[in-house]
Amino acid sequence: MKTIAIPSVVMLIAITGCATDPAPDAGAHDRTTTATSAASHPFTLKNCGTDVTFKAVPKKAVTLNQTAAEILIHLGVGDRIAGTGYEIEKTPPAIAVRYDKIPVLSAPGAEIKHEKLLEAQPDFVYGSFASMFTKEQSGERKQLHDLGVPTYLTEFDCTYHESVANADFAMLFEEYRRLGRIMGVPEAGEKLAAEQKAVVDKAVGAVQKRDKPLKLMWFYSTYEGTPWAAGPGGLPDHISRLVGVENIFADAKTKWAEVSWDEVAARNPDVIVLADLTRGEPNDTAEEKIELLKKDPLTSKLTAVKGDRFIAVPGSHMDPGYGSASVVPALVDGLNKLR
Numbered sequence: 501m502k503t504i505a506i507p508s509v510v511m512l513i514a515i516t517g518c519a520t521d522p523a524p525d526a527g528a529h530d531r532t533t534t535a536t537s538a539a540s541h542p543f544t545l546k547n548c549g550t551d552v553t554f555k556a557v558p559k560k561a562v563t564l565n566q567t568a569a570e571i572l573i574h575l576g577v578g579d580r581i582a583g584t585g586y587e588i589e590k591t592p593p594a595i596a597v598r599y600d601k602i603p604v605l606s607a608p609g610a611e612i613k614h615e616k617l618l619e620a621q622p623d624f625v626y627g628s629f630a631s632m633f634t635k636e637q638s639g640e641r642k643q644l645h646d647l648g649v650p651t652y653l654t655e656f657d658c659t660y661h662e663s664v665a666n667a668d669f670a671m672l673f674e675e676y677r678r679l680g681r682i683m684g685v686p687e688a689g690e691k692l693a694a695e696q697k698a699v700v701d702k703a704v705g706a707v708q709k710r711d712k713p714l715k716l717m718w719f720y721s722t723y724e725g726t727p728w729a730a731g732p733g734g735l736p737d738h739i740s741r742l743v744g745v746e747n748i749f750a751d752a753k754t755k756w757a758e759v760s761w762d763e764v765a766a767r768n769p770d771v772i773v774l775a776d777l778t779r780g781e782p783n784d785t786a787e788e789k790i791e792l793l794k795k796d797p798l799t800s801k802l803t804a805v806k807g808d809r810f811i812a813v814p815g816s817h818m819d820p821g822y823g824s825a826s827v828v829p830a831l832v833d834g835l836n837k838l839r
Contacts, residue, residue, distance in 0.1 A: 540686070545678065548658035550641060552650050554624075557684035562605070562620050564612055564627030564638055566591070567821035568654075572626070573598050574822050575680055575688045583620040585612035586632070589778040589816055592823070609779045614639040618647075624682065625651045628819060630660040652682065656734065656820040661754045663733025669700055672735070672820050696825040700742075703829035707743050708836045716745040717769040717804070720756065720818060722783045722792070727764060731757040735824050736773075743832055745771070765798050771838065772804045773831065775815035786812035809838060 542555040558580060563569040565586035572581055578598040585606035591599045605620060606612045617625070617638050625644055627633060633641045633653060641651045655671055656664055664671075673693035680689020718730030718740075730736035731752030740747040748767040749757055772793070777784035783792050790810055793799045804810070811834035817823035 540681065540684065543681070547651075547678075548630075548653050548655060552645070552652065554650050554682050556623070558622075558624035558650075558682065560620065560622050561624040561626060561683070562612070562617055562622040564625065564632040565629060567816050567819055567823075568626045568628050569599065569602060570595060570822050571676070571679060572683065574692055575676070575683060575685055577683045577685060577688075578602065580683070582622055583612070583617075586610065586629075587779075589776075589814060609781075611637040613637065614643075622649055625649055626653075626679070627651070628654045628657060628821065630657050650682075652679065654820055661756050663731065663753075663755045665733065667733050667735060667755070668738045669697065669735070669825070672824060673697060675820070692822075696822075699825045700828050703832045704742055706829075706832050706836070709744065713744055713746045714770040714835065714838070715748050715767065716740060716771045716773060717748050717764060717767075718773045718775075718818065719789060720775040720815065721777065721781065723758070726758055727761065728756055729759050729764075730818065731755050735820055735827075736818055739828055739831065742828065743835065745835065761796070761798055765802065768802055769804045770807075771809045771811065771835065772802075774810055774812040775818055776812045777815035779815075784815075786810070811835075 541557055542553055544551055544553040546552075560582040561572065561577070561580055562582055563572060563584040566584065566588060569578075569581055569584040570592070572578055573595050578595075578601070581602045583603045583605040585604065587604065587608050603620070605616045611632050614635070614637070625638070627638070630653060632638050633651065635643070641653065644651050654675060656667055658664075673696065676693045676696075677686070677689040680686045680692070718736040720728045720730065722728065729749045729752070730747060731749045731754050732747075734755035737747050737750055737755070740750070748764075748769050749759060752759070774786040774789045776786035783789055793802070793805045799805055811831060813827050813830055814823060817827050
């Protein structure tokens with residue numbers, strides 16, 4: 501864990517990982533287990549309402565985004581990723597060596613195009629956003645299935661940005677188990693799920709109870725000056741309830757909502773969780789967001805801003821992935837230090 505010191509800020513944390521990383525030789529180990537796990541294939545599972553058959557253990561997987569690649573690396577099968585894309589921030593140091601060996605099939609912050617995807621000759625495609633499985637991007641799932649390439653789309657985003665009923669960590673941990681089975685390393689999926697559950701449970705157990713829940717805003721980014729905040733049906737909203745705070749946009753229509761600064765001011769959060777992004781867009785970093793909030797005549801009067809009540813986490817950790825569990829101890833630690 502790395503702490504970034506910013507004057508007068510209550511707590512600004514950048515998280516690089518939380519559970520035990522796979523051993524450096526995990527890739528070599530998995531090459532030996534793949535053969536023994538091959539007996540578990542073929543099998544069919546229902547994913548986002550679609551029956552997908554996995555005839556053999558994938559040897560050339562393509563991940564459509566950085567978060568998906570990081571999950572496979574932590575499952576110990578990074579050596580079987582033939583390509584990845586949609587990189588939005590710096591790779592966590594703990595896995596940088598393994599990640600940097602993976603061919604990048606798109607420009608930074610851009611999606612992999614269908615033609616580029618096919619050039620990698622994948623036997624499995626895994627993505628975290630429904631918007632990537634389109635004709636304009638990497639190709640529709642059915643299109644890939646018709647080519648004999650099975651796919652997996654996270655159940656958190658079967659329909660882009662749509663709120664997901666009962667979205668929680670159990671859903672994420674089940675995704676680890678499913679990916680472990682798909683990749684022929686079911687034990688690794690179970691292990692990763694258990695490790696991250698322990699991280700979450702320990703953090704929740706350290707929550708200091710308050711008579712009145714704090715009001716919290718999850719501030720991801722701005723688009724043409726308009727803020728995007730976490731709504732219902734996603735992990736940030738679930739984490740809010742886990743640690744006993746109130747997500748001020750829990751009544752939004754989507755899990756990531758385009759809101760207005762007037763709405764933010766009216767709801768006046770006690771604490772603002774900032775997505776610390778390094779993709780280079782305006783107001784992406786935590787420092788830029790703080791500067792924006794303090795300079796604006798409206799937002800400078802918010803309780804959170806006046807009290808320097810900011811907690812920052814890597815932006816990708818607000819999406820379902822390996823870093824999501826790390827948000828819980830960071831948030832609990834920051835909230836416990838608030839007075």
